[in-house]
Amino acid sequence: MDSIADGSIIVQASSQSVPSTPPWFGEVALIVQYLRKHEILSTIAERVRFARRRFGQYEVIDFLAVLFGYAISGEPTLEAFYERLHPFASAFMALFGRERLPARSTLSRFLAALPPEPVEALRDLFLSDLLARPLAPEEQQAGLWDRTESQWFVFDIDGTREAARQRALPQTPDLPAPERRLRPLCAPGYTGRKRGEVVRSRTTILQAHTQQWLGSFSGAGNGKSQEELRRAVTQIQEYLTVHQIRAERVLLRLDGEHGTGATLSESFWLAVRHAWQKLPDPFASRDPVSALTSPRSTVLSPGKCLRAYAL
Numbered sequence: 001m002d003s004i005a006d007g008s009i010i011v012q013a014s015s016q017s018v019p020s021t022p023p024w025f026g027e028v029a030l031i032v033q034y035l036r037k038h039e040i041l042s043t044i045a046e047r048v049r050f051a052r053r054r055f056g057q058y059e060v061i062d063f064l065a066v067l068f069g070y071a072i073s074g075e076p077t078l079e080a081f082y083e084r085l086h087p088f089a090s091a092f093m094a095l096f097g098r099e100r101l102p103a104r105s106t107l108s109r110f111l112a113a114l115p116p117e118p119v120e121a122l123r124d125l126f127l128s129d130l131l132a133r134p135l136a137p138e139e140q141q142a143g144l145w146d147r148t149e150s151q152w153f154v155f156d157i158d159g160t161r162e163a164a165r166q167r168a169l170p171q172t173p174d175l176p177a178p179e180r181r182l183r184p185l186c187a188p189g190y191t192g193r194k195r196g197e198v199v200r201s202r203t204t205i206l207q208a209h210t211q212q213w214l215g216s217f218s219g220a221g222n223g224k225s226q227e228e229l230r231r232a233v234t235q236i237q238e239y240l241t242v243h244q245i246r247a248e249r250v251l252l253r254l255d256g257e258h259g260t261g262a263t264l265s266e267s268f269w270l271a272v273r274h275a276w277q278k279l280p281d282p283f284a285s286r287d288p289v290s291a292l293t294s295p296r297s298t299v300l301s302p303g304k305c306l307r308a309y310a311l
Contacts, residue, residue, distance in 0.1 A: 019087040019088075021088065022073065022084045022085065022088070024072055024073040024074060024075075025088065025092070027072055028068070028069050028072050028073070028092070028095065029095055031068075031072060032068070032095045032096060033095075036097075038129070038133075040125075040129060041061065041096060041097070043125060044060070044061055044064060044122065044125060045059065045060070045061045047121055047125055048060050048064075048118050048121050048122050048125065049118065049121075050114060050115070050118045052113055057100070058100075058102050058106065058110075059098075060118065061096060061098065062093070062096075062098050062100070062101075062102050063102055063107055063110050063111075064122075065092075065093060065095075065096040065098060066101070066102060066107055069081070069085065069092060078104065078107075079104070082104055085101070089101040112184070123215065123216075127214065127215065127235065127238070130212060130213075130214070131238060131239065131242045131243075134243065135210050135212070141153075141209075141243070141245075142209035142210055143209055144208075144209070144251075150249075151249060152249055152250070152251050153207075153209065153245055153249055153250050153251065154207075154208040154209065154250075154251045154253055155205065155206065155207060155208065155214075155236050155239075155250065155251070155252055155253065156204075156205070156206040156208050156253050156255060157203065157204075157205055157229065157232045157252060157253070157254050157255070157258055158203070158204050158206070158254075158255045158258070159201065159202070159203045159223075159225060159228070159254075159255075159257030159258040160201070160202050160203075160204075160257065161189070161190070161191070161192065161194075161199045161200065161201045161202070161222075161223075161257060162194070162199065162200050162202070163191040163192075163194035163195060163196025163197075163198070163199045164182050164186050164196050164197070164198050164199070164200070165195060165196045165197060166180060166182070166196075166197045166198060182198060184220075185200055185220060186198035186199060186200045186220050186221070187199070187200075187220040187221030187222075188221060189201070189220075189221035189222040189223075190222055198220075198221070199221060199222070200218060200219070200220055200221070200223075201218060201219055201220075201221070201222055201223030201225070201257065202216065202217070202218040202223075203216070203217045203218070203223070203225070203228040203229070203232060203257075203258070204216045205232045205235055205236065207239070208253070214232075214235045214236065214239060215231065215232060215235045217231060217232075225257060225258060229258060236250070236252075
């Protein structure tokens with residue numbers, strides 16, 4: 001009986017521990033290659049600036065590389081992400097054209113000192129890139145068709161909140177005043193059914209058909225819902241202008257925190273009317289506020305405070 005074993009194959013085993021490549025490393029490499037191909041990383045390095053002492057040799061792109069990788073990895077905590085990334089730190093930063101991985105403490109100091117201006121510049125850059133490259137040709141735009149074969153475009157404006165718990169600290173005359181790490185980020189507010197002492201609110205804008213994120217805004221406590229709604233309308237207005245979508249074919253679907261009548265104040269609808277009047281004809285041919293009385297205006301799932309308005 002002949003043996004089928006191949007003598008050219010040699011198997012070796014060792015007790016030395018060799019870290020395995022994280023399962024998300026390939027996805028990071030693929031996305032970073034796409035960003036480099038479209039010169040998004042170089043644009044970020046040129047347009048997003050934040051000058052501050054004690055950052056040494058690190059630039060904004062170094063910290064964004066860590067945040068990109070953390071978001072893509074799906075690791076539960078930043079500590080777990082650093083533990084998996086540490087053996088491959090040089091290779092990871094080389095994907096972004098950088099050399100050294102910032103330490104967790106350095107990243108923490110950077111985020112604590114980051115002012116709003118670089119964040120707004122980064123938000124504008126991402127929105128401009130999203131509008132510059134459509135996902136499909138204009139004649140193949142996704143949408144929602146009703147029984148009359150009319151096409152509608154749905155945008156989701158979702159307001160959510162997250163509660164954080166703070167443990168009780170001893171307060172005696174011989175102890176210094178406690179310093180809460182979440183104090184700049186969270187504030188007392190409405191927690192709903194979530195357990196916690198402080199909250200942070202967030203508003204997101206989503207194109208429901210293409211799953212494109214048009215913006216995300218957040219604030220401490222209950223936030224500034226009216227201001228965030230106005231900014232959301234402005235972002236959607238830019239999307240409609242670039243893609244030549246008629247305003248009367250658009251549905252705004254307000255969910256979560258914004259899905260109640262209390263948030264739909266007159267000031268918000270004045271902002272909607274002002275934004276739509278800026279659209280070139282024939283996009284501004286219809287008053288969005290008066291459209292609420294139209295038979296085509298619908299209310300979906302009122303028990304869940306989910307409302308869709310035809311503009």
